[in-house]
Amino acid sequence: MGRTGGSATVPDMVRWIMRIIMAGASGLLGSDMSAHLRSGGHDVIRLVRRAPADANELRWDPAAGQLDPAHLEGADAVINLAGAGIGDRPWTRGRIDELFRSRLDPTRTLAAAMARTEQPPKVFISQSGSNYYGDRGAAVLRENSPAGSGIMARICQEWEAAAHGAPAGVRVVNPRTGVVLSRSGGALGRLLPLLRLGLGGPLGNGRQCWPWITLPDVSSAFSFLLTSPLSGPVNLCAPETADVNALVAQLAAALHRPAFFRVPAPVLRLVMGKLADELLLGSQRMEPALLAEAGFEWMHPSLAQAAAWATGKD
Numbered sequence: 001m002g003r004t005g006g007s008a009t010v011p012d013m014v015r016w017i018m019r020i021i022m023a024g025a026s027g028l029l030g031s032d033m034s035a036h037l038r039s040g041g042h043d044v045i046r047l048v049r050r051a052p053a054d055a056n057e058l059r060w061d062p063a064a065g066q067l068d069p070a071h072l073e074g075a076d077a078v079i080n081l082a083g084a085g086i087g088d089r090p091w092t093r094g095r096i097d098e099l100f101r102s103r104l105d106p107t108r109t110l111a112a113a114m115a116r117t118e119q120p121p122k123v124f125i126s127q128s129g130s131n132y133y134g135d136r137g138a139a140v141l142r143e144n145s146p147a148g149s150g151i152m153a154r155i156c157q158e159w160e161a162a163a164h165g166a167p168a169g170v171r172v173v174n175p176r177t178g179v180v181l182s183r184s185g186g187a188l189g190r191l192l193p194l195l196r197l198g199l200g201g202p203l204g205n206g207r208q209c210w211p212w213i214t215l216p217d218v219s220s221a222f223s224f225l226l227t228s229p230l231s232g233p234v235n236l237c238a239p240e241t242a243d244v245n246a247l248v249a250q251l252a253a254a255l256h257r258p259a260f261f262r263v264p265a266p267v268l269r270l271v272m273g274k275l276a277d278e279l280l281l282g283s284q285r286m287e288p289a290l291l292a293e294a295g296f297e298w299m300h301p302s303l304a305q306a307a308a309w310a311t312g313k314d
Helices: 010-015 028-039 093-115 151-163 191-196 215-227 244-255 265-272 274-281 289-293 303-310
Strands: 019-023 043-048 057-059 077-080 123-126 171-177 179-181 212-214 232-236
Touching (some): 028 043, 123 151, 151 171, 212 303
Parallel strands (some): 019 043, 019 077, 077 123, 171 232, 179 212
């Protein structure tokens, strides 16, 4: 790991140039995160399942457990974002199996390859999610809160456990990322266009808490975790708690549009099945306790700031 200059104090570590191997770099989070890290001068190498297009790509086959350990040799960090989309297809039995496999296979492959290196990466940041906690109503959820129930809770538990198969000496971090707000795609991909037309509204009774965070803050938080001493689960969400009623109202206000078209829970369940209860109607009042204590600074700590950014009104 090289440095751009200055003394080698801990605060200066953010200036060090790191070689970062990233799985799942082509998705919403990975694309933004790659650009963010490269803007900080870091080398980001993408793991791909096709023939590499350039020197910034390396081939692997996680479904077959194949990854050349040399690809990870001497890397400063590995970031794992691999996983099939949660809400883009109906949850058939086959799709649920794919949700498990597409997360566990890459994570286990990365951990096994690290174990075969002479100089393993210093840190392994492997994605998890706020769904680890299940539907918990208004209970405040910190990193030491117990796991919940449901398909996504089980996926997150097994996902985190797989990451801890990394060899001793590798700092393993499991960001339990909340509902990501972005200007296109992600959690607001279908809602924002409706709100812009004045046709959107809350989901269900709207009293369920969504642990929201903006896309830029996700990328900044991962960058922070590269050099922070934090390990294990870390809640990734904004410090301001909001239920769906408040979230939709703030977005609509930023757009100067009404938000009267509430979608009843039975309709959501009829259309989406189990996915509705786990992703849209479940409540996680998550608190970013460790991130705040470690000194992370959010770009969009308030819902008003996040709504202004997400709608392009900032």
